[in-house]
Amino acid sequence: MKCPFCASDDNQVLESRVVDEGQAVRRRRECGKCHKRFTTYEKVRGQVLWVIKKDGKREPFDREKIKRGILRAIEKRPISLDLVDDIVDQIEREMLRQEKEEVGSRVIGNAVLKRLKKIDRIAWLRFASVYLEFADLKDFEKAIEKNH
Numbered sequence: 001m002k003c004p005f006c007a008s009d010d011n012q013v014l015e016s017r018v019v020d021e022g023q024a025v026r027r028r029r030e031c032g033k034c035h036k037r038f039t040t041y042e043k044v045r046g047q048v049l050w051v052i053k054k055d056g057k058r059e060p061f062d063r064e065k066i067k068r069g070i071l072r073a074i075e076k077r078p079i080s081l082d083l084v085d086d087i088v089d090q091i092e093r094e095m096l097r098q099e100k101e102e103v104g105s106r107v108i109g110n111a112v113l114k115r116l117k118k119i120d121r122i123a124w125l126r127f128a129s130v131y132l133e134f135a136d137l138k139d140f141e142k143a144i145e146k147n148h
Contacts, residue, residue, distance in 0.1 A: 008031055066092075
């Protein structure tokens, strides 16, 4: 495992614990060269999940894409990166539990909206504005009124 700070492969595991309902192992590591700490996760690679986009195209499920969207929505909001990782984990598990090879992008987007709405209304509105393609101020007003 290479250090994300200095790229050295000299590191030591400080702590390991089972996470994600036994589906992964979280390891806290310390680099032997720069002495910075970082976290790694080990997961079993399961089934491949495909996402059906609005235009009908298929692409592999990408948890990092979901994370990037959430990170944009929570920018300058008091939400921890650990909580973002938890949300992405929850969504990935929810999609895999459906035991389907394909899932619509709308299902994923709605799952993100549901979780953001519970933790931060501003982040929820930001994500909704992109995901639901708000065109003008009236779209914002409708969303706020409908979900208030």
